[in-house]
Amino acid sequence: MSTERDYILVYINSRRLEIRTEYAFMNLSDYLRYEQQLTGTKIVCAEGDCGACTVLSGAVSAGKEIDDICYRAINSCIAPMHSLDCCHIISIEGLNQVYQDKLHPIQTSMVAHHGTQCGFCTPGFVMAIAGMLEQQKNPDANHARNYLTGNLCRCTGYQSIIDSVVDIDTNNYQSIKSHYHNQSIHDELLTAAQIPVTISHKNISFSAPISAAAVAKQLKPQQQSRNKQVFAAATDLGVSLNKDIFKPQNAISLHLIPELYRHDISSDNSKIGARVTIDQIQHKIKAQHPEFSEFLNIFASPQIRNNATLVGNIANGSPVADSLPFLMVMDSIIIIQGPKGVRKCNINQLYTGYKQLDLAADEFIAYVEIPHKATNTKLGLYKVSQRRDLDISCVAAAFKLQFDAHNALSEVAIALGGVAATVLRIPAIEQQLIGLSMAELLEPKSCQAIAEQISESVTPLFDVRGSDKFRRTLVANLYKKFIFELSAGQQHEA
Amino acid sequence: MKHKDSAHDSAVSHVTGRSEFIDDRVPQQGELYVEVLYSSIAHGKIEKLDYTEALKLPAVVAIFSYTDLAHNRWGSIVQDQPILAEDEVNYIGEPIAVIAAKNQQAAIAARNKIQLEISRRPNIFSLTAAHEQKHFMGERYEISTGDSQQAIKNSANTLKGVFISGGQDQFYLESQAVIAYPEENDCLMIHASAQHPTEVQHVVAKALGLQQQQVVCVVKRMGGGFGGKESQSAHYAALAALVAIKTQRAARLCLRKDDDMIATGKRHPFRNDYTVAFDDTGLLQALEVDFYADGGAYLDLSPAILQRAMFHVDNAYYLPTAKITGTICKTHTHPNTAFRGFGGPQGAAVIEHIMEEIAQNLGLDALAVRKINCYQGEDRKQTHYGQSVDSDILPKIFAQLEKSCDYQARRAEISADNNNSKATVRGLALTAVKFGISFTTRFLNQGNALVNIHLDGSVQVSTGATEMGQGVNTKIRKVVSEAFGISEDNIRLMPTSTEKNANTSATAASSGSDINCAAALIACEKITQRLANIAAQLWAGESFDGVKELQLDTSTDTSMVEFTNGQVFNDNKQSIDFNKLVKIAYLNRISLSDYGHYKTPEIYYDKDKGKGRPFLYYTNGVAASEVSIDKYTGEVKILRSDILMDLGRLINSGIDAGQTAGGFIQGAGWVTTENLYYSDSGKLVSHSPTTYKIPSIQDTPRIFKLNFIENNNNILNVRASKAVGEPPLLLGLSVWAAVKNAIYNDGVKTTSKLKIPATNEEVLRVLEGFE
Ligand SMILES: Cc1cc2nc3c(=O)[nH]c(=O)nc-3n(C[C@H](O)[C@H](O)[C@H](O)COP(=O)(O)OP(=O)(O)OC[C@H]3O[C@@H](n4cnc5c(N)ncnc54)[C@H](O)[C@@H]3O)c2cc1C
Numbered sequence A: 001m002s003t004e005r006d007y008i009l010v011y012i013n014s015r016r017l018e019i020r021t022e023y024a025f026m027n028l029s030d031y032l033r034y035e036q037q038l039t040g041t042k043i044v045c046a047e048g049d050c051g052a053c054t055v056l057s058g059a060v061s062a063g064k065e066i067d068d069i070c071y072r073a074i075n076s077c078i079a080p081m082h083s084l085d086c087c088h089i090i091s092i093e094g095l096n097q098v099y100q101d102k103l104h105p106i107q108t109s110m111v112a113h114h115g116t117q118c119g120f121c122t123p124g125f126v127m128a129i130a131g132m133l134e135q136q137k138n139p140d141a142n143h144a145r146n147y148l149t150g151n152l153c154r155c156t157g158y159q160s161i162i163d164s165v166v167d168i169d170t171n172n173y174q175s176i177k178s179h180y181h182n183q184s185i186h187d188e189l190l191t192a193a194q195i196p197v198t199i200s201h202k203n204i205s206f207s208a209p210i211s212a213a214a215v216a217k218q219l220k221p222q223q224q225s226r227n228k229q230v231f232a233a234a235t236d237l238g239v240s241l242n243k244d245i246f247k248p249q250n251a252i253s254l255h256l257i258p259e260l261y262r263h264d265i266s267s268d269n270s271k272i273g274a275r276v277t278i279d280q281i282q283h284k285i286k287a288q289h290p291e292f293s294e295f296l297n298i299f300a301s302p303q304i305r306n307n308a309t310l311v312g313n314i315a316n317g318s319p320v321a322d323s324l325p326f327l328m329v330m331d332s333i334i335i336i337q338g339p340k341g342v343r344k345c346n347i348n349q350l351y352t353g354y355k356q357l358d359l360a361a362d363e364f365i366a367y368v369e370i371p372h373k374a375t376n377t378k379l380g381l382y383k384v385s386q387r388r389d390l391d392i393s394c395v396a397a398a399f400k401l402q403f404d405a406h407n408a409l410s411e412v413a414i415a416l417g418g419v420a421a422t423v424l425r426i427p428a429i430e431q432q433l434i435g436l437s438m439a440e441l442l443e444p445k446s447c448q449a450i451a452e453q454i455s456e457s458v459t460p461l462f463d464v465r466g467s468d469k470f471r472r473t474l475v476a477n478l479y480k481k482f483i484f485e486l487s488a489g490q491q492h493e494a
Numbered sequence B: 001m002k003h004k005d006s007a008h009d010s011a012v013s014h015v016t017g018r019s020e021f022i023d024d025r026v027p028q029q030g031e032l033y034v035e036v037l038y039s040s041i042a043h044g045k046i047e048k049l050d051y052t053e054a055l056k057l058p059a060v061v062a063i064f065s066y067t068d069l070a071h072n073r074w075g076s077i078v079q080d081q082p083i084l085a086e087d088e089v090n091y092i093g094e095p096i097a098v099i100a101a102k103n104q105q106a107a108i109a110a111r112n113k114i115q116l117e118i119s120r121r122p123n124i125f126s127l128t129a130a131h132e133q134k135h136f137m138g139e140r141y142e143i144s145t146g147d148s149q150q151a152i153k154n155s156a157n158t159l160k161g162v163f164i165s166g167g168q169d170q171f172y173l174e175s176q177a178v179i180a181y182p183e184e185n186d187c188l189m190i191h192a193s194a195q196h197p198t199e200v201q202h203v204v205a206k207a208l209g210l211q212q213q214q215v216v217c218v219v220k221r222m223g224g225g226f227g228g229k230e231s232q233s234a235h236y237a238a239l240a241a242l243v244a245i246k247t248q249r250a251a252r253l254c255l256r257k258d259d260d261m262i263a264t265g266k267r268h269p270f271r272n273d274y275t276v277a278f279d280d281t282g283l284l285q286a287l288e289v290d291f292y293a294d295g296g297a298y299l300d301l302s303p304a305i306l307q308r309a310m311f312h313v314d315n316a317y318y319l320p321t322a323k324i325t326g327t328i329c330k331t332h333t334h335p336n337t338a339f340r341g342f343g344g345p346q347g348a349a350v351i352e353h354i355m356e357e358i359a360q361n362l363g364l365d366a367l368a369v370r371k372i373n374c375y376q377g378e379d380r381k382q383t384h385y386g387q388s389v390d391s392d393i394l395p396k397i398f399a400q401l402e403k404s405c406d407y408q409a410r411r412a413e414i415s416a417d418n419n420n421s422k423a424t425v426r427g428l429a430l431t432a433v434k435f436g437i438s439f440t441t442r443f444l445n446q447g448n449a450l451v452n453i454h455l456d457g458s459v460q461v462s463t464g465a466t467e468m469g470q471g472v473n474t475k476i477r478k479v480v481s482e483a484f485g486i487s488e489d490n491i492r493l494m495p496t497s498t499e500k501n502a503n504t505s506a507t508a509a510s511s512g513s514d515i516n517c518a519a520a521l522i523a524c525e526k527i528t529q530r531l532a533n534i535a536a537q538l539w540a541g542e543s544f545d546g547v548k549e550l551q552l553d554t555s556t557d558t559s560m561v562e563f564t565n566g567q568v569f570n571d572n573k574q575s576i577d578f579n580k581l582v583k584i585a586y587l588n589r590i591s592l593s594d595y596g597h598y599k600t601p602e603i604y605y606d607k608d609k610g611k612g613r614p615f616l617y618y619t620n621g622v623a624a625s626e627v628s629i630d631k632y633t634g635e636v637k638i639l640r641s642d643i644l645m646d647l648g649r650l651i652n653s654g655i656d657a658g659q660t661a662g663g664f665i666q667g668a669g670w671v672t673t674e675n676l677y678y679s680d681s682g683k684l685v686s687h688s689p690t691t692y693k694i695p696s697i698q699d700t701p702r703i704f705k706l707n708f709i710e711n712n713n714n715i716l717n718v719r720a721s722k723a724v725g726e727p728p729l730l731l732g733l734s735v736w737a738a739v740k741n742a743i744y745n746d747g748v749k750t751t752s753k754l755k756i757p758a759t760n761e762e763v764l765r766v767l768e769g770f771e
């Protein structure tokens, strides 16, 4: 077995490809269209926001059995080829091959229901629906809506697409995975997943070590933190590369490190590795944190959730990163790997400024630990965006109230996103609430007073997502909404 | 809904990803990648443009500026816009130079190396500023009827206000895209994603100093157009053509979404200053509106769009007296342009706003106000521009939808429910559309078609209509299949090309199917007449033996000849296979091809008098929408929409349903989430789907019911059908009116400030009264 690869290994529609040199740094969508002449995949926005470029990806990593593999929809426009090492990619042309000269049941249904007009969004929809069928064999209208928020169509008004999904002849449907993912391909990708990769081309490089310690070793302390970049699924990275084409990249990928795919639930917390996707967390954390699991429904789109990681969201450190208010009110612990081992940091101490983290140049985030909720804790998670789905927050908020045995508040945490350079906690107001009873909390006058204080405690920006006044009104109103829901819940229980 | 009519003629290639769009075309040897250097300053003087350094980059082939053009002005109505800026720039995104390189990286590197210095000049961005400073362009229009001033004086109630509707990006998924191929003798073949191939041909020829015969423009399809590719595609085609002619290499110019959104025109924002007078029942006495449309930096199609807004200010309602004026503001933004509805939605929005205002002021249900005002009866059927609304369709569809959507019961239920303390408040509104069909410029209402039957009996049809998803080709195919009595599978609609169909109009004004189906039908009839003539002779005993040649005989009676099911029949039960007849006709040297030219009858308009009959007919519809608003966040949810359309006799119900649903949702997007946000320096910040939010699949009504009335009376139009493209967009206003109603239902004193779009922020602003 060789000790290092200078290529990434991908399959595209069952064709084996070793991708070297500059090709490893292209986007998958460009690679498909301009290197493989597979022009069925369309590019509209090149930033993950329209789904026209949707393809399926079956990702293999060390220790995975065939049964663990799922072919999932991703945005090819923001996926650098190197981020697809050990994946099998299926484009619309690959889907066509499954039924040879005939149409796939999804396609038949879309034709019959006028699910396509201009056709530019259509291959992306077909692939996203194919991805849904890999998980959801008998989709109804709600599934159609939930699985297709990552795909925009300007022509149809969607109704005909929903009708198409509902009417798919699922009996005749052959899964993409069963058609494309055989043992020999699986084994080959699995073998490759155990061999580290280094690819350089001119001033850019990519490497994928096979252990966390090796990653830390590659990150040299004297180097500027942004010069070498550890990344996960590259959904953020891909956008910034597209919109700023000449940015040099020296990327270090975590995808060959098996333990970072773990999500372990112990008696007091969930420990989530840097390669665990939002979608996986959404399912697995349901029992401990149903509110967060539900909240993740409006995190980006299925294509992004299928790929993006929670740790990537933390590391990106945006003040509108949707997971942060929750992680902060839960006092989540960030486990940081450095050359000398690991250290822990409360997420509330992690951010030092706009997208600035207390992370040394030779450190990276390996895990996040999310404590379970104490009994008698109320959690409210909110996001307000211009459009409900696939949109970045204008304001996000998390409220956590913990009551003691006498039903008085013993712990309060409020975190607000979108109102400052980082996600904010407001300790002064949190402290003030401690000791209040439920009844005092629900009392309209005090609710109003606290809402106003919250509003006055922030000085947000006026930007494309909303004015400062709007944001200030929103933080107050979200508190009121939380209290309103609490009171409705109380009445319900009573 | 499964439809009995055929699928879109490209449906199979669409769903398999095999449909070819511009950027899917296989590059030619030596093909160049074209990038545009555009202004990042909204208004200024170009002090320096030096690309000597940029030209030294290895893969850069050429860079051109306005001095390389033979003629540097274009414009659909008035030629006031430079193709490449000369010494002045007037909007961010205005093209200054074109770069041709072997690849994208090189082109972008070159663009960054060009030395460009622009000194800033004072600028005007907002409609308010342009209005205050009287920064206008083009003509001012007026349409009036009766003495509105007197009516206002005499009236029991008047309301005065300023109502604002915002712009909207077309957001076609395929951005502007064109490839220009050089051909011998300085000729050019242009493949473009464009709604108006003839204009592309003409603008390119003029810019490069060529004759029109030297330029052919082909449009196979567009990945969406919605008006955004009516005029402005020609601009980008000229840039690609410049590269192709100068370098003698194919030149590909496909805009990235961000650049497309920053640089190209959108739906016009409108400021509307109005005074309305009405009696105590809400019956209109007078309406005065001064429209101010934000034209952007150049005129583009603004005059025609403004006029259509003025024609549609009545929407479905009778105006006893009116004085409507229209002025175009010149601002330092992208020249605004066509977008589905073409000013119609902006005009109708004003009166739908007014209907809600009257109802709120009088404490009436807005539907009652709409119903008494809607065109009806003999005395109340003339529009402010003098055309009669010659049917009682509107009251009928109002009544039908009111019943079928259970309006009154739901209204009662909503009122009761809104009294409870809840986190949400609901609103309901039923609005209408009466959309005038025809280009308001008469000469545009013509089209032509070429029909060729081949010897196996299969048919190719070419028309000036361009296919952008709306299904015009599918409709033409159906009409041709009925004319020849053959299966739609044997008919192919060819890419639109100025070589086959010259001097055509843009596929716009919803009239693509009307005009082009009619032209195709004329061509078909010429051919079927000849075929029938030959068939009749055969049935009369003329034999075809290969020696004697059959001639067309004008004395032959062909009135009873029918073409159906692949057969040609007469009333004597005599028949012949269509294919066989075709073959015989050919062997007798009878032409199997023909050309049809159609002009829309009966239309005229005198713009100085503001009177005429600008439209052949009206497409009508009504929609009822129910929304809920989150009182804390201003978020809007569409709970249910019911739509009822009058589309005459449908040609293809699946296509018509698709146009209706799609147009409605686009309209709903315009009035809710689609917010164009500009920086202080006049740059569009919401220039990609990250920040510009068109409706997603979750934003469609939870319950969505769509129906058509039966109406076979529109005999003025082809097959008694009616155009569908634009009208349903105006029904999106029902969503906006429902939002306005919901805010009112929450006990807010006045909702008169609510703008379009009613974003969360806008809703919360009106709910909470913050400025
Ligand atoms: C279309 C679209 C929609 C989106 N919608 C949302 C949304 O609704 N809500 C939201 O919060 N976010 C959203 N995002 C942002 C993004 O998807 C998330 O931030 C995502 O969680 C990032 O995960 P990733 O694995 O792709 O990160 P990557 O792109 O791989 O990395 C993100 C950043 O973190 C760094 N990084 C990654 N892993 C580590 C590590 N282990 N240690 C140190 N640094 C690391 C990288 O260097 C990079 O700077 C959206 C993005 C897109 C493209």
Ligand code: FES
Pocket: A042, A043, A044, A045, A046, A047, A048, A049, A050, A051, A052, A053, A054, A075, A076, A077, A078
């Ligand atoms: S092109 Fe829009 S999501 Fe990829």
Ligand code: FES
Pocket: A115, A116, A117, A118, A119, A120, A121, A122, A152, A153, A154, A155, A156, B173, B223, B224, B469
């Ligand atoms: S069919 Fe045109 S964008 Fe969906």
